[in-house]
Amino acid sequence: MFIFNLKRSARDLFGHLILIGFPVVLIAFFNFIYTKSSIFSGIHGQSLPFLTVLTIGFALTFQIYGASLSFETIGSDFFSPMKDRLSASPGDLRMLVISILTTAAIVSFLQTLVVILFSVLILKAPLPMLHLVLPVMMLSIVFHQLLGSVIMLASGSVKTSNAILSTYGSVAPMLIGLYFPLPNTAFFSIVRNYSTPMALANTVIKGIIGNDTSRILSALIPLLAMTILLFLLMRPLIKKVAL
Amino acid sequence: MIIKMEDVMKRFGRNLALDSFNLEMSKGEVIGLLGPNGAGKTTCIRAIIGLIPVDDGDITVFGTHQNGKNRDIKRRIGYVTQELTIYEELSAQDNLAFFGSLYGLSKEQIAQKIPEVAQIIGLEGRLKEQTKHFSGGMKRRLNIGCALMHDPELIIMDEPTVGIDPQSRNFILEFVKRLASNGASILYTSHYIEEVEAVASKICIMDQGHTIASGTLPELIARIKGDSHILIDVRISSEEKLKELRAIPEIKEAALIDNRYHIVVPGGITVFDKIIAVLSGQTIVNVNSKQPNLEDVFLTLTGKQLRDEA
Numbered sequence: 415m416f417i418f419n420l421k422r423s424a425r426d427l428f429g430h431l432i433l434i435g436f437p438v439v440l441i442a443f444f445n446f447i448y449t450k451s452s453i454f455s456g457i458h459g460q461s462l463p464f465l466t467v468l469t470i471g472f473a474l475t476f477q478i479y480g481a482s483l484s485f486e487t488i489g490s491d492f493f494s495p496m497k498d499r500l501s502a503s504p505g506d507l508r509m510l511v512i513s514i515l516t517t518a519a520i521v522s523f524l525q526t527l528v529v530i531l532f533s534v535l536i537l538k539a540p541l542p543m544l545h546l547v548l549p550v551m552m553l554s555i556v557f558h559q560l561l562g563s564v565i566m567l568a569s570g571s572v573k574t575s576n577a578i579l580s581t582y583g584s585v586a587p588m589l590i591g592l593y594f595p596l597p598n599t600a601f602f603s604i605v606r607n608y609s610t611p612m613a614l615a616n617t618v619i620k621g622i623i624g625n626d627t628s629r630i631l632s633a634l635i636p637l638l639a640m641t642i643l644l645f646l647l648m649r650p651l652i653k654k655v656a657l
Numbered sequence: 658m659i660i661k662m663e664d665v666m667k668r669f670g671r672n673l674a675l676d677s678f679n680l681e682m683s684k685g686e687v688i689g690l691l692g693p694n695g696a697g698k699t700t701c702i703r704a705i706i707g708l709i710p711v712d713d714g715d716i717t718v719f720g721t722h723q724n725g726k727n728r729d730i731k732r733r734i735g736y737v738t739q740e741l742t743i744y745e746e747l748s749a750q751d752n753l754a755f756f757g758s759l760y761g762l763s764k765e766q767i768a769q770k771i772p773e774v775a776q777i778i779g780l781e782g783r784l785k786e787q788t789k790h791f792s793g794g795m796k797r798r799l800n801i802g803c804a805l806m807h808d809p810e811l812i813i814m815d816e817p818t819v820g821i822d823p824q825s826r827n828f829i830l831e832f833v834k835r836l837a838s839n840g841a842s843i844l845y846t847s848h849y850i851e852e853v854e855a856v857a858s859k860i861c862i863m864d865q866g867h868t869i870a871s872g873t874l875p876e877l878i879a880r881i882k883g884d885s886h887i888l889i890d891v892r893i894s895s896e897e898k899l900k901e902l903r904a905i906p907e908i909k910e911a912a913l914i915d916n917r918y919h920i921v922v923p924g925g926i927t928v929f930d931k932i933i934a935v936l937s938g939q940t941i942v943n944v945n946s947k948q949p950n951l952e953d954v955f956l957t958l959t960g961k962q963l964r965d966e967a
Contacts, residue, residue: 422744422746498736499742502708502734503731504759505758593770
């Protein structure tokens with residue numbers, strides 16, 4: 415089942431092109447414009463190279479759009495005539511959903527890895543502590559894959575999930591100051607660091623790079639808790655569609 | 658007994674999809690479930706497979722009560738859906754392998770079955786191609802092949818020829834006949850009379866959720882054998898004239914297809930003068946009478962032309 419779903423997602427070349435190509439182009443583009451500039455990241459006065467901020471920010475942003483990998487596949491299986499064919503079989507359909515989610519998370523992680531490697535190897539982005547950054551990236555991926563699927567299964571509509579995730583994917587990067595700097599006030603500091611799950615993941619990663627344990631924990635714990643909550647929500651929702 | 662449905666009721670809101678529906682199917686039988694769109698054919702199939710619970714009555718499949726949860730029943734059924742349910746982004750081989758795995762086939766069994774099924778459905782040599790490049794008929798055949806991977810004891814085909822060219826349709830009909838001659842039990846739904854006539858050993862006519870009649874083709878025709886079927890072709894037909902024809906007490910049924918009035922009159926009754934009187938003023942091109950067929954059975958029993966309904 416895992417290989418089958420891997421093949422299914424591998425066939426979506428256009429999707430991969432968007433989810434890998436876009437962030438790479440955007441990172442290169444913004445880097446070209448602001449070469450050698452440095453911005454204030456807003457975390458305890460720590461200053462990160464702009465390229466590092468861009469790499470983390472765009473990798474996290476496109477993980478949100480990458481959530482469609484799972485919910486669109488689940489939608490095409492369980493909210494279409496295919497559901498009858500699958501339900502008529504003796505196969506364990508919960509395993510099919512889990513396999514779709516797992517495959518989508520792995521594919522999204524590989525996309526993130528390509529984006530990060532491009533930045534590190536080609537653009538020479540300084541990205542220390544990669545061995546700790548990547549697991550956080552994976553956590554963010556799992557969260558967003560679950561989020562998209564929970565919305566889709568709860569609403570019964572791929573369109574609704576797409577609309578919500580697209581809106582979130584457009585707003586969340588702005589709230590961490592990726593597209594333009596946010597005012598340097600206490601309120602905007604909270605918005606930048608904790609307002610969305612993407613902001614939480616961004617804060618954890620910057621905390622890892624800055625070796626700031628309290629900052630890491632302050633964002634990691636809620637992100638982890640929300641991921642577990644979504645995981646728990648998935649169980650009854652899967653049961654609803656995959657009898 | 659493979660299938661037994663007793664007084665099955667299924668309601669969707671106010672719509673009664675199955676109304677005291679009864680069906681019996683023995684091993685090796687090919688039952689053609691015939692009815693217009695909306696007659697309840699797909700609901701009947703979904704209830705047999707256990708995809709929907711019924712409101713009342715009882716369904717047993719392979720002698721076991723169908724509650725939708727019995728995996729053993731599911732394992733023994735091959736279901737060909739009305740809509741195409743294949744993964745078009747994948748190859749025919751990947752599709753066959755996936756559905757084989759869903760039915761618990763091992764890798765070795767799948768590897769053995771794929772060429773066998775591909776040959777049956779005429780897709781050998783095309784197995785590695787992405788199915789989105791297939792013609793409509795090839796997709797339909799693959800749709801059937803996916804239901805055959807696990808050698809089901811009962812094959813349920815829900816309008817398997819919808820939307821395909823005559824050549825592919827003939828291929829599928831021949832293929833169903835081959836399956837039947839090999840002893841397969843098949844439940845075949847269609848709103849095409851000629852398809853059901855061609856493949857079924859027993860026919861069940863359903864309309865508005867209940868069984869109108871069932872039996873072999875000769876048995877069904879025998880039910881209306883005493884009736885005369887008069888076909889009158891006119892240059893320009895009229896719904897008003899049809900109403901007037903239906904108002905003649907001696908006429909059992911009357912229908913209009915294009916410019917042809919199809920009139921059913923009980924045997925021995927002379928009513929021709931009344932018919933001519935009604936059709937006066939219309940240019941009659943041809944008058945004919947014919948031996949009843951399944952279409953006539955349907956018309957006589959339901960008062961509808963199946964072709965018009967479909």
